Amino acid sequence: MKMGFKHITLLLLLAFSMGAASGQYTGATAKLEKDAIRIGDQIRMELTVTVPAGSRLQWPMLLDTLAQNIEILRKSGIDTVSSDKERFTLKQEIIITSFDSGTYVIRPIIFKYNRTGDTLTFFTETMPLTLDVQTIQTDAAQDIKPIKPPLKAPVTFREMLPWIGLFLLILIIAALVYYYYKKKKLQPPVVATRLNTTIPPYEAAIEALDSLRLKKLWQSGRTKEYYSELTEIVREYIELRFPVRAMEMTTSEINAALRQTEVSASSREKLNQVLILADLVKFAKEQPLPLENEQSMIQCVDFVRETKPGKGSEAIPMQQNEIVEQQIVK
Secondary structure (H helix, E strand, O other): OHHHHHHHHHHHHHHHHHHHHHHOOOEEEEEEOOOEEEOOOEEEEEEEEEEEOOOEEEOOOOOOEEEOOEEEEEEOOOEEEEEOOOEEEEEEEEEEEOOOOEEEEEOOOEEEEEOOOOOOOEEEEOOOEEEEEEOOOOOOOOOOOOOOOOOOOOOOHHHHHHHHHHHHHHHHHHHHHHHHHHHHHHOOOOOOOOOOOOOOHHHHHHHHHHHHHHHOOHHHOOHHHHHHHHHHHHHHHHHHHOOOOHHHOOHHHHHHHHOOOOOOHHHHHHHHHHHHHHHHHHHOOOOOOHHHHHHHHHHHHHHHHHOOOOOOOOOOOHHHHHHHHHHHHO
């Protein structure tokens, strides 16, 4: 009886320690949709990372290739999967393919992060993955056979009737869609915004950003309010400048919608960095560094300048760049 009680106590302590360990879990995972494809097939790879709440995470830069002969076709935005007082989880989906047969190893992908109040840089990485790219199997032993000619058969009106009905239905739908978009195009978009609509959106956004800078919100500890107003100004500018309902979209949806416009990739990346950092501040209680707060304002101003109608990209003034570089060195 005494030994049974000891065993039960030991099991309870083991279960409690495992639960505590899982509650503090941090790490990164990479998962392939499947580990074998044919040449040219596309599959999805999902990256997920979990870090302690308040950490400043550095997402790895993945360019055109993931490994030898494995190409990256497109990437989704970085979305917040979950967050609480202890940790938050982010994920990204990547579409990959390969045009060379063989077995390829995807090396571990490294994530860096800094915990709040700690100058040490922590690392977490995914496990290596293997992708088998197969060729199309053919039987060389069989003789080449001639192509069979098409069979000729008379087509009756009864057989054609469903296709005629489908064709007429498509014409009606196309006419209705054309009428709807033509009518919608003639009507000016109605956008509820705090920006001054009596001047061009570009000037209104620059004016609003300058007013926000003069408020010195983050300098007085109101960081969350600062990023809320900053992203709201940029979202309102996007709604006035492009046919994108940015006020109703998530960060990844805005990034995907801007891909359909003339906005350059560098401008989208600047905006995406600010929106992701703002999400972390508002939902994961992130505390950015002063340099990051200043850089977020600079990136938003750059985005507005670079998307000004009829103008080319405008770089940050040299004097401003020198200040940022000096802060980074310090």
